[in-house]
Amino acid sequence: MQLGFLVDLHLCMGCKGCEIACKVENEVPLSTWRLRVKYVDVGTFPETKRTFTPLRCNHCENAPCVRICPVSALHYIDNGIVNIDKERCIGCAGCVMACPYGAIYIDPETQTADKCTYCAHRIASSMMPACVVACPVEANIFGDLEDPKSNISKYIQSHTDVQVRKPEKGTNPHHFYVGASQVHLNPLASKREEGYNLFNKITKLPLGGHH
Amino acid sequence: MVHETLAATNAVVTLDVALPDVFWGWFVTMNMWAKSIGTGLIFMLFLLLRKNSSDMSGLRTPAIIVSFVMMNVFLLFTLADLHQPFRMWHIFFYPHWTSAITVGAWMATVFVGLEFVMVAMMIRKDKCLLTNNAIASFDKLLFWVTLLAIPVTLYTAGIMAEATARELWQMPTESVQMILAATLSGSAAIILLGGSKLSEESQRFFGAILGLSALMAFVIYMSEYIFGAMKSEEVAVILGYVKGNGEYATMFWIGQWVAYILPMVLVALSRTSGSASILKLAAILAIVGLWIVKHVWLVIPQLLPLS
Secondary structure (H helix, E strand, C coil): CCEEEEEECCCCCCCCHHHHHHHHHHCCCCCCCCCEEEEEEEEECCEEEEEEEEECCCCCCCCHHHHHCCCCCEEECCCCCEEECCCCCCCCCHHHHHCCCCCCEEECCCCEEECCCCCHHHHHCCCCCHHHHHCCCCCEEEEECCCCCCHHHHHHHHCCCEECCCHHHCCCCCEEEECCCHHHHCHHHCECCCCCCCCCCCCCCCCCCCC | CCCCCCCCCCCEEEECCCCCCCCCCHHHHHHHHHHHHHHHHHHHHHHHHHHCHHHHCCCHHHHHHHHHHHHHHHHHHHHHHCCCHHHCCHHHHCCCCCCHHHHHHHHHHHHHHHHHHHHHHHHCHHHCCCCCCHHHHHHHHHHHHHHHHHHHHHHHHHHHHHCCCCCCCCHHHHHHHHHHHHHHHHHHHHHHHHHHHCCHHHHHHHHHHHHHHHHHHHHHHHHHHHHHHHCCHHHHHHHHHHCCCCCCHHHHHHHHHHHHHHHHHHHHHHHHHCCHHHHHHHHHHHHHHHHHHHHHHHHHHHHCCCC
């Protein structure tokens, strides 16, 4: 079994229901996110539109975070999920430096690394990840990539524009996007405005010490 | 950060609650800097033993003590940088051998253990347990410690190579830079420690190592600075932080001048004038400047948005 994720960006409307469901399900602390939705505005007024891209751990086949973790706190489980053992983590932040998707953070409450686990605890109880359940338009498709009859396999077979983030990194992500453009997937394809705006002054909990 | 932005699309990020940026800050800079001096001194001590062993007398004890202290500073900052420092023992009881952090932690521990034995040998010369001749034992052990100092110096480059997200840190370049940092700071430290105990020939020898290390490191940095952007979009954006009005441009150039350019000039001046004081000034500048150079190179890739 190899679990994977696909987001159909044609369907996503940026409601952030997945983000909230994830926060609640996994008790993700203030100022940190296992899953977040990025907004990019495209075009010049009045010809503008807003794009939405849910971003989470890609559960790579060749995961840099697993490779660099000195104590195997980050590890694969049998269904292909890259899981994390917070009791073992020493908080060296090697995984934070290694993940090309910026999907790992240091939990300010436990001072250990944390990230999306595809809700491994729910999967173990035969439930879908919280974000999949919460999505009102079924933009999140989750399933076994090794089963050709699974919804995710069928979706991949029936669409030609299936992409992953940063394929050049050789990580072989198990997280796919349909309907994505460079603006969605490439962090360098959009401008980031300097200075204060509505969303860039986010309250952060202290991580302690020396940054 | 607008390399792929077309006027037609005019794409602007309006909401991205990106995760906090600089995780490896000055604690890690201290780690790399102290380790460079610690292993560099061992390299220089070994070279001195091979080249001019008569100059070794009076230098073994201070050099090994300074190296031992710097290695402990390195270990201290490594520990302090962990968010869960009391779990450091996990590295030894749950080691994951694909990680350069694990391999490095083990090697550095063995290295510091061997240095402790060497320090004990020199302090308790008359009561040495291994042999009646502490100096001979010290010199024998120095060979093996020098061998171990090579991977201990290099493993940080391995960690940087495994940091897939940070395109700036490429393994062949970083490993060369690590060795050059060790030879630069090691030669500088032994020039300062040796003082008048070093013969003029040895001073010129270590001055040459200092000057050449500075030259080679500077050439590599300038190569990255000029050509790095031509191969990778991410490197181009990262180098933007040290170019023009970039956030770290001033600090980058201060580092290059203090660590490399001024020491090169001063080493050349000391060779023509025969002045030991100028050589010592070059050594001090190289050690101080190395910290700045390392810090800039450590921080700038962490400023790049990954999502």
